[in-house]
Amino acid sequence: MEKDINNIIEESVKYLKYWNSNKKIPLYKNDFKNYIEPEDNQITIHIENNPDSSEEIYHNDNMENQKIDTIVSDKQELFLENWASCENLTVFENEICKCTKCAIGNTRIKFVFGTGNPESKVVLVGEAPGADEDKEGKPFVGRAGKLLTDILKAINFSRDEVYICNILKCRPPENRNPEPQEISNCIPYLFKQLSLIKPDLILALGSFAAQNLLNLNLSLGKMRGKFYEIIISDKTVKVLVTYHPAALLRNPKWKYDTWEDVKMLRKEYDKISK
């Protein structure tokens, strides 16, 4: 019995470590809430990547029904990455700008974190850097970037007033679509970024941004035209979906719908800014 419980807990911790290191999501005490103490006396967990850390984390000679979260909470730092505690965008960018969690971290020219007003009420989220962005280290600087600047101007925003970033911080070669693992590696950075900016409104540019922000598997046509609400660090943020400017360059007929979308964004911005 003792051996079985040890195995279960050891496997669970390995799984959580794997989950944490691959999806880059910090683990918190609450994740352990439902783990009830075993009936045996002692559990020892060997933490992966650190063979010397055979730690006695649980000893329950006389304790009954104590939850393991009170023990594991002391070990939270084992599951957190340094960037999780960054308190401003500059520190956060410095912390992650050498990231090579995906292969594209080794092929990028420049890391593309994001630009604009770090306290903006409006954040625009695209898909991934292209060739021009990769060279300059800034999002939306090529032809699509110029079109985005014009779209913003048309609704009386300058680029410096809003914040612009992407789901991925590195360029996928040949501008291929982001791979699921790359999104899963990088999106915690985006949510951290958003939790520091604290916007009221997000404009998702293109289906990759929209599907991953909203966790929906719908076509862009079905997602646009209305506001969604997502919670980021306890704050409710409204998300509107529209076409990616690069798609508009290929299909100018979508410009009319985009114009309708961005007018909605401006109207909502004016409403919440009153």
Ligand code: SF4
């Ligand atoms: S895409 Fe994101 S997670 Fe992947 S290497 Fe670049 S910064 Fe790191």
